[in-house]
Amino acid sequence: MATIRDVALKAGVSVATVSRVINNSPSVSKHARENVLNAIKELNYYPNLLGRNLRRSKTSMILALMPNVSNPFYARIVKGIEDIGHKNGYSVMICNTESDINREKIYLELLKNRLADGVIFMAPVMNKDELTAIGESYPVVECCEYIEGAGVSYVSIDNFAAAYKAVKHLITLGHKRIGMISADNNFVSTIQREAGYKKAIEDAGNVFDEGLIKKGDYSFKSGLRISKQFLSLVDRPTAIFAISDIMAIGAIRAIKEEGLKVPDDVAVVGFDDISFASMYDPMLTTISQPKYDLGCYAMELLLKQIKDGLKERENIILEHELIIRESTVK
Amino acid sequence: MATIRDVALKAGVSVATVSRVINNSPSVSKHARENVLNAIKELNYYPNLLGRNLRRSKTSMILALMPNVSNPFYARIVKGIEDIGHKNGYSVMICNTESDINREKIYLELLKNRLADGVIFMAPVMNKDELTAIGESYPVVECCEYIEGAGVSYVSIDNFAAAYKAVKHLITLGHKRIGMISADNNFVSTIQREAGYKKAIEDAGNVFDEGLIKKGDYSFKSGLRISKQFLSLVDRPTAIFAISDIMAIGAIRAIKEEGLKVPDDVAVVGFDDISFASMYDPMLTTISQPKYDLGCYAMELLLKQIKDGLKERENIILEHELIIRESTVK
DNA sequence: TTGTATGCGTTATCAC
């Protein structure tokens, strides 16, 4: 495999000149540049970035840690991250944590081992102190999900307001008993969405019933199971609000299996607006997050940290949107 | 940031000894090892892998190029790749090509630039000669989709047999006019699936009607649009076979929108068995590929190439399965 | 405009 030295030899110049050509330094004669370029082509030379990166002590790589490659919710976010990254000369490596703290740590080693310049965390499961420690030494930004008080920059939406809006929508449609399919974790999104749900219920003058919040695990099956529980209540809810589209879809399936109609008998609202939401039958009313922009802003925050040092923390809250479809309105 | 030299200094030994400790060399005294370990902890030292990789000229990273992170079909495959990779000390970086040849090339540079030791290609769009060239110089294996005659190892399924089985299933159910939603490309999978479709039709003694194959683009919308075309035919098909689940789901939606029932009026078979297939209403009959195993085998083939040099080419065909659900049988 | 020489952080060879 050709090295810069081979190129220099073939082009009859020094390695320094070759390096200058590669890096578009202006101070190199036309003649020399041509020779070098030819030699590069002839030798099919590609710079060894290990050498370059070691020398420059930067890798132009950033890490995107997500809990689940298969979750379509993250797809657009990643696109935003990549677009901004590429525009700035960074490659992004996507890594699958599976919400497994060990895998998170394995991939974080890439950062500590200087194989990446920074990391975008999609939904960290490590605890606050650990995250804070990482954030103090390396460029980190959280995207969507974040840990409050960890002192790490994040970009997200106002989950409280979003949930409030979703539930308000149901209330406006006349629903009084609204079941909520939440999750059994301490994510900010979960806590905020439950709070938004509660506030909307209470603002409407209805009594908040703790029993109408049940915990799933973001899966279709859990949405299905919980909804069946709701439907078997004597005073069953006429609407269900799920904190993820997949669980909402499980809810729809459950309602149909019970011989009921959506939205006539039970209305359903989801969260995320994944692509499947508009493919389902009925199409799902849901909260749309600005996924692409979330990714873009996260990457921009990260780049700023990398360039300017990591002193400044910055949090960005983007707008969400309620997308009304067939699962709530005919 | 601490380097091996700092550790050596603090531990009162030479860098060589530190290196030995890091790499678990047996020839280092208990005493020295302890000192080094302590120094490492105190200094919060992490080896700079750029240095190590440069020295060893290997990165223990492999590239997984996929057309689309958001396609749930690839999720399990990636899991297989990662599991085998991790088990062998490799990290895998997932990269999004979006079926864009430029992005493919950008990421392939990481290989040429020695930032990765090998690449697993999920659905290459580059042409045969280009792929062959890459395959001659670097460890490469194709997974699922592959280019025939490129001389690159691949692991896939028998798409001809799978399509044949799917269509045969419909024929057995009594269907005679079966529309096929294919794609407008030259993927092996597409060609083989069309051939399997044709053969099944002909083996059943029916006439093959070219007009019953229409081309989509793997999207929900294209499945929807094409199905509406099918349904508006005077002699409309009573069954539809789509080469992707997403298009099949579009077909179901179209059939329902026309006021028809699935499977009573029109039956539908998809391909891939994405998680969403069993969430839809009706649940989708489809061909299941052994996604996880596809990933595992691909990674194993790649590791073999990396270790043994890249001389040997090997192709692996795994078993598929027809999953019969509600979209064909009540 | 060009070349020489140094060092980035490691590992590995060699001598002790």
Next chain:
DNA sequence: GTGATAACGCATACAA
């Protein structure tokens, strides 16, 4: 069991 030291491939300060 240990320590000098020479690479790995490149970028750059400095000298010319």
